[in-house]
Amino acid sequence: MIGNVIKYERDNIDTDVIIPGTYLKIHDYNELATHAMEGLDPEFPSKVKDGDFIVAGKNFGCGSSREHAPIALSTCGIKAVIAISFARIFYRNSVDGAFLLPIEVDDETYRKIANSDQLEINIEKNEIKNITKNETYAMKPFSEIIAKIIAAGGLFKYKK
Amino acid sequence: MSETLFEKIWNSHVVVERENEPSLIYIDRHLIHEVTSPQAFDGLRANHRTVRRRDLTVATIDHNVPTTDRSLPMIDETSSIQIKTLEKNCKDFGIKLFGINDPNQGIVHVIGPQLGITLPGSTIVCGDSHTSTQGAFGAFAFGIGTSEVEHTLATQTLWLEKPKTFEILATGKRKNPFAVTSKDIILSIIKQIGTDGGTGHVLEYRGDAISDLSMEQRMTICNMSIEAGSRAGLIAPDEKTFDYLNNRKYTPKNYDELVDDWKNNLISDANSKFDKSFTIDVNKIEPQVSWGTNPAMVSDVTGKIPTPEEFGQNNEIQIESAKKALLYMDLKPDTPIVEISIDRVFIGSCTNARLEDLKDAAEIVKGKAINSNVCAMVVPGSQMVKLEAEKLGLDKIFKDANFEWRESGCSMCLGMNPDILKPGERCASTSNRNFEGRQGSGGRTHLVSPVMAAASAIAGHFVDVREWC
Numbered sequence: 001m002i003g004n005v006i007k008y009e010r011d012n013i014d015t016d017v018i019i020p021g022t023y024l025k026i027h028d029y030n031e032l033a034t035h036a037m038e039g040l041d042p043e044f045p046s047k048v049k050d051g052d053f054i055v056a057g058k059n060f061g062c063g064s065s066r067e068h069a070p071i072a073l074s075t076c077g078i079k080a081v082i083a084i085s086f087a088r089i090f091y092r093n094s095v096d097g098a099f100l101l102p103i104e105v106d107d108e109t110y111r112k113i114a115n116s117d118q119l120e121i122n123i124e125k126n127e128i129k130n131i132t133k134n135e136t137y138a139m140k141p142f143s144e145i146i147a148k149i150i151a152a153g154g155l156f157k158y159k160k
Numbered sequence: 161m162s163e164t165l166f167e168k169i170w171n172s173h174v175v176v177e178r179e180n181e182p183s184l185i186y187i188d189r190h191l192i193h194e195v196t197s198p199q200a201f202d203g204l205r206a207n208h209r210t211v212r213r214r215d216l217t218v219a220t221i222d223h224n225v226p227t228t229d230r231s232l233p234m235i236d237e238t239s240s241i242q243i244k245t246l247e248k249n250c251k252d253f254g255i256k257l258f259g260i261n262d263p264n265q266g267i268v269h270v271i272g273p274q275l276g277i278t279l280p281g282s283t284i285v286c287g288d289s290h291t292s293t294q295g296a297f298g299a300f301a302f303g304i305g306t307s308e309v310e311h312t313l314a315t316q317t318l319w320l321e322k323p324k325t326f327e328i329l330a331t332g333k334r335k336n337p338f339a340v341t342s343k344d345i346i347l348s349i350i351k352q353i354g355t356d357g358g359t360g361h362v363l364e365y366r367g368d369a370i371s372d373l374s375m376e377q378r379m380t381i382c383n384m385s386i387e388a389g390s391r392a393g394l395i396a397p398d399e400k401t402f403d404y405l406n407n408r409k410y411t412p413k414n415y416d417e418l419v420d421d422w423k424n425n426l427i428s429d430a431n432s433k434f435d436k437s438f439t440i441d442v443n444k445i446e447p448q449v450s451w452g453t454n455p456a457m458v459s460d461v462t463g464k465i466p467t468p469e470e471f472g473q474n475n476e477i478q479i480e481s482a483k484k485a486l487l488y489m490d491l492k493p494d495t496p497i498v499e500i501s502i503d504r505v506f507i508g509s510c511t512n513a514r515l516e517d518l519k520d521a522a523e524i525v526k527g528k529a530i531n532s533n534v535c536a537m538v539v540p541g542s543q544m545v546k547l548e549a550e551k552l553g554l555d556k557i558f559k560d561a562n563f564e565w566r567e568s569g570c571s572m573c574l575g576m577n578p579d580i581l582k583p584g585e586r587c588a589s590t591s592n593r594n595f596e597g598r599q600g601s602g603g604r605t606h607l608v609s610p611v612m613a614a615a616s617a618i619a620g621h622f623v624d625v626r627e628w629c
Binding site: 009011012016024025058059062063064065085088092096143144145146148156 | 239
């Protein structure tokens with residue numbers, strides 16, 4: 001999986017900035033996606049390209065249980081969020097619906113990855129290759145359980 | 161073997177457990193609202209599934225509802241569609257709905273306990289992160305996403321990884337229990353353990369300072385567990401719990417038998433081990449006011465806005481976060497909290513809109529009037545709370561002081577109904593999240609207790625509410 005980085009140097013990027021409450025009435029995913037990250041970066045929907053990755057600090061996705069958050073990012077084309085840590089409901093929602101990969105990295109890796117870097121994520125090897133900088137980083141492996149749900153393509157497919 | 165309360169509840173609900181697999185957990189109660197359920201019902205239809213246990217599923221409408229006159233047509237068409245969608249889904253799938261004009265309508269986490277739907281020792285889910293509120297009754301209650309809502313509707317079970325346990329031991333006695341509330345206790349806890357301190361853990365609040373609290377005060381504590389990163393927080397049930405739930409609309413018929421069973425079983429064993437532990441002495445807690453854009457950015461009311469460096473303590477990201485928060489909040493370091501003027505006051509939300517919250521706020525307000533620069537509103541958590549408050553004449557006290565007295569709903573907690581802040585407005589709010597834009601784009605939220613909100617409405621700025629009572 002190869003994509004470019006959109007980096008936000010912030011901890012606690014909450015679900016209210018990922019998709020503000022006023023848009024939770026929207027049923028259509030494509031329309032929802034036009035408001036992704038609006039609370040933090042209104043330019044996001046116009047600059048994001050299919051296959052891109054978000055990189056951020058600690059506790060990404062804290063706050064509400066709204067699945068609209070990973071859905072809005074995923075519909076915009078985001079394939080993975082790389083963060084130092086995740087709030088658990090966001091993490092779980094991302095994996096359950098196979099919307100995007102929540103990938104945890106250490107502080108040093110977070111610091112080394114810059115905005116616009118091109119990365120290749122290899123979840124079999126638990127590795128992130130920074131093509132721009134010609135560096136390789138370790139990602140924290142998924143727990144066995146999460147890896148199985150990801151491999152199956154979501155929660156419902158996992159237990160079919 | 162010694163077990164914690166959480167482990168006992170978990171073990172009694174395991175349907176399937178295998179090594180290195182998630183556990184399949186039985187769900188006793190599923191609460192639904194209009195925002196996080198539409199796609200779940202779409203999924204059921206697409207896959208020709210039915211609702212497995214309609215009798216264990218109840219719905220209400222809370223997030224979208226206007227809190228003004230409900231006899232008028234709704235102006236916001238998308239909100240109206242979302243509400244009608246839930247009404248149709250409940251009708252099609254045979255689910256009990258407390259609709260917009262029902263006397264039991266209210267914020268989902270407020271009506272669950274009020275109706276006796278919330279029971280000790282049970283597992284409770286809702287597509288809403290503040291489901292943790294109901295952990296105050298010794299239930300494992302947690303928020304889920306829409307995929308899990310669909311899974312619960314279809315199977316009455318969920319695949320879960322077993323969370324770890326985290327003891328929050330609250331000792332001592334509050335110096336002024338009227339002015340230093342359970343909201344101040346939970347804000348102090350979050351300030352110290354951080355917004356991700358409880359991630360992956362179920363919090364169990366214990367100790368004399370917790371037993372000392374009423375059920376409604378305990379709900380405020382458990383409600384904000386998610387603000388410390390925990391999907392669930394719980395408190396062992398006791399006589400106060402059993403009294404609260406007795407004779408409610410849906411209290412089970414064999415209630416006395418259940419109480420006997422709960423008394424014997426729903427407590428962490430003396431030698432049980434928690435994965436983490438944190439102790440707080442409530443004797444040292446002052447009234448709290450949040451100054452930043454997450455619920456750990458909190459100060460004592462006698463304190464000052466910290467400098468980013470004081471707040472961040474050598475952590476670059478934290479220092480940067482504090483700078484951004486102060487910019488968004490339009491606040492300068494070293495400003496005394498009591499010198500911050502406010503434009504709006506919101507007394508409401510699943511955190512603080514129950515009867516005791518309104519009674520305490522009314523005690524402060526009685527015979528006074530709000531500052532002429534402030535607009536203030538009281539939004540009861542449910543129609544039942546509203547009715548009880550009106551029986552006590554609280555509505556009159558608030559209205560006489562120029563507060564608006566509204567119909568029940570989530571209101572200004574989350575900026576998805578007509579009750580929102582205008583850009584730049586500063587609000588003393590009894591809600592749970594001070595995120596950027598949470599109460600409306602550009603709005604500035606300060607999280608406080610109901611008595612602090614009430615006193616600030618009158619003064620026009622934050623005050624040490626201990627001097628008001």
